[in-house]
Amino acid sequence: MPDQTSPAQQPIVEMRKINKSFGAVRALVDVDLTLMPGEILGLVGDNSAGKSTLMKILTGAYHRDSGEILVAGRPANFRNPHESRDAGIEMIYQDFALCGNMDVGQNIFLGRWPRKGLFVDRRRMYEEADRVLKRLKVDVNSVYQRVESLSGGRQQSVAIARAISFEPRVVILDEPTANLSVMATERLLETMLELKKHGVAQIIISHRLQDIFAVGDRVMVLKRGENVGERYIRHSSEQEVLEVIVSGRRDTVIRAAAEF
Ligand SMILES: Nc1ncnc2c1ncn2[C@@H]1O[C@H](COP(=O)(O)OP(=O)(O)OP(=O)(O)O)[C@@H](O)[C@H]1O
Ligand SMILES: [Mg+2]
Structure with a gap:
């Protein structure tokens, strides 16, 4: 697949040092995310890693405690998903x-x-x-x-x-294939590639690495609310990403818990 993401291009979305807590739960800690135009980014990690929260912060469904969001290079502070829609960002929730x-x-x-x-x-x-x-x-x-x-x-x-x-310029899909048949999954992945051809950038949250490896350009791993790794799909393997998901930098989290 031709690589449409050259370093010279400006990211369509940049999230910098995003923090979000729900009471005592630190859902996101200094999380960074970059998305290039036309890119398909897989967002993976265990349950409660903070994936949905990060995307809801991007759309304005949730509000960040701190951090910065840029859309096409401009600071964005969406108060709700209507405002992010106006900026060309669409999220498809699991219960659609x-x-x-x-x-x-x-x-x-x-x-x-x-x-x-x-x-x-x-x-x-x-x-x-x-x-x-x-x-x-x-x-x-x-x-x-x-x-x-x-x-x-x-x-x-x-x-x-x-x-x-x-x-939209950006489409976010939260666990889109979780309840789909094999055929329906194939169709969805084809749709994603079709959108990519039209230059639409996409973020797909999924527990199914094979789907991300089928269509993705890059994959980013969250663990307990932190960035723990990022790989280009063509330079990586499902096995390698799985290892990052399972054994990504946990020591800092454990230490923080011990201090608490
Ligand atoms: N509205 C909320 N109120 C309180 N806690 C929340 C809320 N939304 C998320 N959380 C908490 O934030 C953390 C991250 O949750 P999030 O839903 O972002 O995880 P996830 O990576 O999407 O997990 P999953 O793969 O299970 O969907 C969890 O501990 C969760 O309980
Ligand atoms: Mg989720």
Whole structure:
């Protein structure tokens, strides 16, 4: 795969020395993250490592205690996910919050149905929904189908199509393949590569290293809220990353606990 990330380029996202505590729990300690345009970054680590928290801080769903975020080189202080959406950042949560009793087209344009005078411009809505799905090569049979009648994998495709319809520069996927079949996982990974072709940078949180190795450029490991390693996929192996996840720098954490 051609490497679209040259050092001369400016990162699309830079997070520097991010700290976040929930009461006595230090969820993130001086965490750094860099994402280049068009790059696919895997974010891995054990349960409670701080992966989701870090991404929610990026979107403004959570607020950091300290640290800096730059988007395309400019300081960003998103107060909520609406503001990060306006800056071109979309996050797809694991429970992708669709309206089951509405159809595919309605879900993709939820909260912003195109209008023609007083009425919803249904024709435009369904045409555009169809266009987004085709662009992503997502195989949902019909934009008129109710979302609750779709399989989990296809519902996820709709959630992704919705995110993409905002034409983001950055897409974050939190555990997207956890509940997907083998086929649905393949389709999702293809969709990610399709987005990459369009220059969209992506962060994928996953416990499945094989998915990250299938599409990723780089992988970053968090452990107990700290950066413990980072590897370029093409210069690494699942085994090596697994070792970082399991045995990454723990001594500082243990010492801190002993002092406490
Ligand atoms: N809203 C919250 N309130 C209190 N504690 C929280 C909250 N969100 C996260 N935490 C805590 O922060 C730590 C990091 O959690 P986080 O969800 O970011 O981990 P994760 O790496 O995404 O784990 P998983 O792989 O299980 O999803 C955990 O100890 C968690 O309990
Ligand atoms: Mg999580």
